[in-house]
Every structure is written in C-alpha cells, then in structure tokens.
Amino acid sequence: MVRFFLRRVAGAAMIMVIISVVTFVLFYAVPRDPARAFCGKICPPQNLALIRHNLGMDDPLFVQYWHWLAGVFTGRDLPQFGECAAPCLGYSFATREPVFSAILDRLPVTLSVTFGAAVVLLTFGVVTGMIAAWQQGRPLDKIASASSVIGASLQIYFVGPLLVFFAVDTLGLLPRPAYVPITEDPGRWFVHLLIPWLVLSIIFTANYTRMTRSVMIEQLAEDYVRTARAKGMSGRTVFLRFAWRGAMIPIVTIFGVDLATLLGGAIITEQTFTLHGIGELAVRAVQNTDLPMLLGVTLVGAFAIVTLTILVDVLYAVIDPRVRLR
Template identity: 55%
Template structure:
C-alpha cells in the first residue's frame, strides 16, 4: 500500500511539473503583453522595458518558469516586493500576493466541491440502491424520471429559483454564504446546504442510474448467488456482496467526474454569489492578471491530482486484487 502511494505521489509530482510548464508557456508566451496594461496611455519603450524588468518578463521563458517554480517552494524577492514561500508571484493588478488571494478563496471552492460531492453521492447512490432493491417498483420508475429531470436542468437556472423558494419564501434554508470554518463552523455548514444541494442535482441522475444498473448486474453475479446459497440474509447479501462489487466502478466514475465537480463548484459559487476560485479566475482572465491565472490553474490542478490519488487509494482499499498488484 505504501509503495502504491509513493508511486502515485511521484507520478502526480511529474504531472504537476508538466502542467505548470505548459500553462506557463501558454500564458506567458501569448502575444498579449501584460506590461502594456500597466503601461497605461502615455507608454514609451523605456517605461515598457522598466515594467518588463519589474514583472520579470525580460528573462527567457524557461528561466522565468524555473524562478517561478523555485519561488513556490523557497519564496523569492521580486522587484515590486517580497514574496515569501509559497510564492505564486504578485498579482499584476494590485501587487498583492497571489497566495494570499488563493488562501482566501480556496476554502469556499473546496468546501463546495467536497460538500456537493458528498451530497450527490449520498443522494445519487442512495436512490440507485433503493431502485435496485425495489426493481420495477413505482419508486424505481419515479426515481429514474426525477433524476432524468435533474440532469436536464442547469445550476444557474435552478439556483435562483431555489433561493427564492427555500430561503426567501419559505425561510427554511440559508441562501448561502462563504464558509469560515474556524470562527463559525455551524454557520458555514448551514450556509453550504442550499448551494451543495443545487450543485448535486446535476450529478444525481448519473449516479443513481449507474448505481442501479451496477447493482442489478452484481445481484446476478455468481459470487452473490453463492452468498445467498450460504443462507445469508437478502439485506446482508445486498450490501456486503453486491454493493461491495458495485463500489469500485462508482468510485471510478467519481474519479472521472472530479473535473466536473470543480467546474460545478465554480458555477455554483457564481450562482450563489460566493467568493471562491471561480470568480477569482474570471477576474484574473479579464484583467490579464497572469500570475493570478497561473495560481488558480495550479491550485485547481493540484486539487484534482490530489483527489485522484485519494480515489485510487480508495479503489485499492475496495478491491484487494488491485491492492496486491
């Protein structure tokens, strides 16, 4: 297990280095010159060169990239100010540290991604399990139509409707606000309920349908029949044998969906007016704030890579045949 993890972490490090290099190339080698923005209306070549120097844009791109990567771990001294590790550079826009912006916004996105995932896994897999247990029943049919409905709506469409209905009209749920886990954990949790629910809606149907069909398939497996032949009760067989077999594929699907989960979290925070990485990224792009863009990009990529490793570890935990391979 340890070897498995070490191998995966090393692989992830290589992936992250590659991602950082490619995004660096893409952003900084683009024809748009960020220095022009800072240069303003009365721009002359001397000013431009000075700005280039201040922003560190005068060096060759590989060197810039190398300095950037070293800075993440060691910090660096930039012409415009000191940038302690982890240094993702200073925002072109207002010279604040990119890291402090990220640190500010990341918890919201992460909370949404995790909260939303837990919500849709519980609801989606739960619906699928009940449908598989009561195959062909009214519940089975209603559940599949409802989840189909869920898949055909959009977060930014049902989000405002849900806010209007559940928090404005009925007053049942918080309309959603940025979490602050250290000072107000309970408020953070209640503030996330509605956003997480709305975000989860688009994922339900896939998980309930997949879970249902995986369970139906598993229930006809021979090892499940053996468990029944041993006299084990039907609930025991359903959860210990059939669900155990269905869990691997469900986790795999979740791994594939990780990117969409972060995407969904970003759309959700925009819909609910939360301050996460999403609107940070949007403003960074609109202002050609390259260090900020890079920072958001890298934090997002690192998150996805990290959760992928976590999922692989889960998978190895679920299936002993993988653990030992």
C-alpha cells in the same frame, strides 16, 4: 505500498510541472500584454520597458519559467513587490496581493462548496439508486429513474437562481448563499451553503442513481451473490454485504472523476451564488491577464485532481483485496 506512493507522487509532480509549462506558454501566446495594463492609458515606451523589466518579462521565456519554478521552492525577491517567501507563487499583477495567500484565503470556500455537495449528492445518489435496484421494475424504481433523468438535464445557472428565488426571497426558508467560515460558526456555515449543495446535488445525483441502480442489478446477478443466497443469507445481507461491495468500485471511479468536475465547475457555482472562491479568482485572473494568479489557480486545481486520483487508487485496494498497489 511505499513504492506505490513514491511512484505516484513523482508522477504527480511531473504532471504539475507539465501543466505549469503549458500554462506559461499559452499565456504568452495570448496577444495581450500585462505590462501595458500596468502602465495605464498614457504609457511612454520607457515606462513600459521598465515595467517589463521589473516584472521579469524581458527575460527569455524559459528563464522566466525557471525563476518562477525556483521561487516555488526557495522563495524569491521581486523588485516590484518585495520579498516573497517559499512557496512563492508570485504576486498578482492585478491586485498586488501574494498569490499563495490569496488562494489560501479562498480555498475553504471552494472546498466547502465542493466537498459538501459531494457528500450530499453521493449519499442521495447511492441511496436512491439502491432503492431503485431493490424495487427493480416497481413504481419506486420508475420514479427514481425518471426523476434522475430530469435532474440530469438541468443546469446550475438555471436551478440555482430559481431555488434562491423561492427558498430565500419568496418563502424565506433559507438564508442567501454565502460563506461563513466553519471555524467561526459551523451552524451558519451549514445553512448558508445548503442551497449550493442542493443545486449541485439535484444535477449530479441523477448519475449516481442510475449508475448505482445498474451496477447493483449487475452485481445481484453475479455467481458469488447467488452463493450467498444459497447458504441462507437474507435478502438484505446479500444486498448490503455482498452486492454493494462489488458495486462500490465503479462508483468510486466515477466519483473521483466527478469530484474533479465539481472543482472545475466551481467557476460556474461561485458565479451563480456570488461566492468568493477559487473559481472567481480564476475568472478574474483571466480577465486581468494576471499570469501569476492564473498559474497559481491552475496548479492548485491540478494538485487537487492528482491527489484525488491517488486517493481513488488507494480506495480500490481497500475495497477489493485483489487489487495490489504497485
């Protein structure tokens, strides 16, 4: 168990270093010069050189990377911006705010949208999938299966504005999507995020309905489920205690992948509902050729995904006693 965690954490650290190197290299492959953007419209060469020097951009690439990496652990002193305490991800070229605190400010927005939606869609998906499996071949099954296909073929930027138009503008049922900190007012946090959650759920639930249905049907045909019936367990017990236990493993697997997709998809979600989260930060960092911000956002995303994979592996071991964490 301890060995498992040590190995996985070491692996995760490696992955994050690799991702930061790749981002660094890719950034310099882009034919745009952040120093020029800093310099303004009329830019004498000596100013440009000075800015380059202050940004540390006249050092060789690997030296720049080393400074950046060291800063993450020990902090660094940047001539242009001042002191930057560890974990220092630098200062934004565009807004001059410290990257780390900018990300920290916006993280709750993205996490609220993503995890809230994840809870809603997992609940919906699994419940409808189980109903479909239970009612296999009957009308309820067909309704659930058909509506899941429709849901899966929709897009956030289509359903989102549509739902906002009807639920907010026309009927006035819900407030316009926005982020109210959960620490400030949990009730308002909830109602203001309801539309994004619902929209994401409509689209992603379909997968879970279909998958839950098919894995449940598969599990119900397993020998050990037949044994449970043969020893007098009721249909409901067999369904919930036996078949569902086996069905959880593929669902957890796909859910881990989808959570990562949802995080990545935060860009689209946040653009659609004008929420100020990490996704928006990422888009702006790209537009502004803002290397420190881009690196920061990429790393936070990578960190989340790597953590999720470890979590999924731990969950496997919880669900299935045959899985050993090594």
